[in-house]
Amino acid sequence: MPRRTDTRQRMLESAAELFPARGYHGTGLNELLSSGEAPKGSLYFHFPGGKEQLAVEAVELSARRLCEELRTLLAHNAEHPGNAIVAVTDALAESLTRSGFTKGCPLATISLEAAGGSEPIRAACEEGYRSWHEVISVYLVGRGLPQPGADTLATIALTSIEGALLLSRTQRDITPLRTIGEFLRVTFERELS
Known part of the structure; x- marks a missing residue:
């Protein structure tokens, strides 16, 4: 039996899993409570x-986790920028495959679905994407690319990977991720040589 004090964290973890897979509107309160093994009424106790609010915090958690993963993958391949960006696309392809193509980007579904109707969700998604962009840009600056070029290349990488994730999820095939990984590998190596 889960400890009572874990209820809030279980609900948050559950939301971080369900919203990317099913969307904000496609995930019901009963499903969130059931998946988080939370008693009825606990949602508003833990998330007034x-x-x-639960969605905002789930977005923040998911964004922070992917940010840490990006930082780690890039750091492990610090001297080989082309390999570094391929490590990122490979990890995303593996995660997508492992989920049975139900979860791509942890922010995309909720961003597209709920950000237009909720300023707090939109702001959380914006901050998540900004943090990922910053990790890539800082990595590129650390490899010698001047700041304006690093910001531009980080934007190209982030938007390309986001689009490849969407296509891969839709097609139930990681070929788009592999293709964009190879394109970015060549681009990173060219820009940083």
Whole structure:
């Protein structure tokens, strides 16, 4: 039996899993409570702002986790930028495959679905994407690319990977991720040589 003090964290973890797979509107309160093994009424006790607050915190958690993963993958391949960006696309392809193509980017589904109707969710998604962009840009600056070029290349990498994740999830095939990984490998190596 889970400890009572873990209820809030279980609900948050559950939301971080369900929202990317099913969307904000496609994930019901009963499903969130059931998946998080939380008693009825606990949502508003732990998240007074309700489902919207839970979604914001789930986005923040997911964004932070992917940010840490990006930092780690890039750091492990610090001297080989082409390999570093391929390590990122490979990890995302593996995660997507492992989920049975139900979860791509942890922010995309909720961003597309709920950000237009919720300023707190939109702001959380914006900050998540900004943090990922910053990790890539800082990595590129550390490899010698001047800041404006690093920001531009980070934007190209982030948007390309995001699009490849969407196509891969939709097609249930990681070929788009592999293709963009190879394109970015060549681009990173060219820009940083």
